[in-house]
Amino acid sequence: MTDTGPKVSTRGRSAPPTDPRPRTGPGTDLERGDVVVELRGTEVPPEEDDTALTGIVSSAMLMHAVSALVGLGVIDALADGPLPLTDLARRLQVEEDRLLIVVRPATVAGLLRENGPDLFTLSPSGERLRADDPSGLRDLFHMCTYGDFLQAWTHLEEAIRTGRTAFELHTGRELFGYLGDNREEATIFHRAMNASAPVPALLERADLPHQGTVADLGGGEGAALATILRARPHLEGILFDLPEVVEGAAPLLRAEGVDRRCTTVGGSFFDRVPPGADVYLMTRVMQNWSDADALRILRNVREAMHDTSRLLITGHLPERERPSRYLEAMSLSMFVLYGAPLRTSERYEELFHRAGLTLRAVHRVPEGESIMDVRRAP
Numbered sequence: 580m581t582d583t584g585p586k587v588s589t590r591g592r593s594a595p596p597t598d599p600r601p602r603t604g605p606g607t608d609l610e611r612g613d614v615v616v617e618l619r620g621t622e623v624p625p626e627e628d629d630t631a632l633t634g635i636v637s638s639a640m641l642m643h644a645v646s647a648l649v650g651l652g653v654i655d656a657l658a659d660g661p662l663p664l665t666d667l668a669r670r671l672q673v674e675e676d677r678l679l680i681v682v683r684p685a686t687v688a689g690l691l692r693e694n695g696p697d698l699f700t701l702s703p704s705g706e707r708l709r710a711d712d713p714s715g716l717r718d719l720f721h722m723c724t725y726g727d728f729l730q731a732w733t734h735l736e737e738a739i740r741t742g743r744t745a746f747e748l749h750t751g752r753e754l755f756g757y758l759g760d761n762r763e764e765a766t767i768f769h770r771a772m773n774a775s776a777p778v779p780a781l782l783e784r785a786d787l788p789h790q791g792t793v794a795d796l797g798g799g800e801g802a803a804l805a806t807i808l809r810a811r812p813h814l815e816g817i818l819f820d821l822p823e824v825v826e827g828a829a830p831l832l833r834a835e836g837v838d839r840r841c842t843t844v845g846g847s848f849f850d851r852v853p854p855g856a857d858v859y860l861m862t863r864v865m866q867n868w869s870d871a872d873a874l875r876i877l878r879n880v881r882e883a884m885h886d887t888s889r890l891l892i893t894g895h896l897p898e899r900e901r902p903s904r905y906l907e908a909m910s911l912s913m914f915v916l917y918g919a920p921l922r923t924s925e926r927y928e929e930l931f932h933r934a935g936l937t938l939r940a941v942h943r944v945p946e947g948e949s950i951m952d953v954r955r956a957p
């Protein structure tokens with residue numbers, strides 16, 4: 580056979596969608612051993628070839644590479660600028676070739692860049708994984724890839740079949756009860772929450788008052804409330820969460836210099852909520868509960884509100900007409916951890932109506948945490 584040079588396959592075009600492997604052998608363009616080159620610009624949409632699936636398979640593996648990358652200290656070592664592989668390996672005390680095993684995939688994943696041969700630096704996305712990055716994504720990533728939080732996902736199929744919560748199937752406990760008895764996991768969970776509290780949107784869009792009282796319900800260790808109180812020096816705060824959680828809040832509130840303006844109250848919003856605040860805040864709380872539980876909480880909040888109180892609920896709000904990969908994944912995550920997928924604002928409106936509340940406004944943050952401004956129904 581005369582060598583006419585490598586034949587080229589534009590993957591997905593030369594094979595039907597049901598069998599996306601490049602065909603070789605008689606009657607096809609390709610012979611075994613031909614070089615397959617992808618042509619950019621002629622690619623077909625991912626759903627028509629195998630890239631959607633290979634992307635998902637790769638992500639499952641790359642997630643662990645990123646976890647190892649952070650654990651080995653690669654991100655922190657590159658925080659001050661590019662380093663040659665040799666220096667990186669020496670600094671981390673890891674053998675060079677083995678280090679490359681996680682460094683190379685991280686460049687393909689877009690977290691690292693290779694500026695020159697074996698010279699690595701953080702990409703803008705990689706910067707988000709730095710310990711001092713304000714996005715909090717590193718702590719959130721750590722939680723998602725750690726121990727029982729990660730392993731609970733293996734029960735998703737059973738959870739769908741039975742309606743039980745994957746986290747409970749895995750650990751035998753509902754998440755917040757489990758956290759009460761597992762210090763290490765509780766620390767990881769609350770660190771992830773503290774680091775990623777969605778406060779900038781609240782301050783920019785929710786028209787928070789400058790005076791009066793804000794009660795943060797399910798406020799965790801107070802990271803969101805502390806930031807709000809710092810930005811509003813005449814506002815008073817009430818931090819409300821489970822007793823074992825608010826017990827751990829003092830150091831953060833003191834460090835932020837707001838402890839004198841903030842009362843901590845331990846309790847359950849299934850029993851009662853501190854009455855009479857001007858603003859009730861629930862950040863990333865309502866999405867943790869089934870409709871029946873959410874209704875009980877909302878009725879208790881309504882009971883505590885006075886006529887002009889506002890209830891500000893923040894959380895992801897998927898939109899059916901604008902499906903988002905990220906929000907669909909977050910919805911799955913809520914289902915795995917808490918047994919309740921994300922709700923649309925329309926679903927929330929139904930719950931508000933049943934609880935004697937009314938939705939006044941929605942401040943949408945696409946892909947982020949939106950804010951619903953809720954009042955007592957007349």
Ligand SMILES: C[S@@+](CC[C@H](N)C(=O)[O-])C[C@H]1O[C@@H](n2cnc3c(N)ncnc32)[C@H](O)[C@@H]1O
Pocket residue numbers: 755772773775776777796797798799800803819820821824846847848849861862863864867
């Ligand atoms: C997903 S975290 C959100 C924490 C915080 N609001 C934030 O955005 O970072 C949910 C919070 O609800 C609290 N929580 C769970 N059950 C509760 C209950 N029955 N009463 C009050 N708080 C509760 C948890 O302890 C946790 O701090």
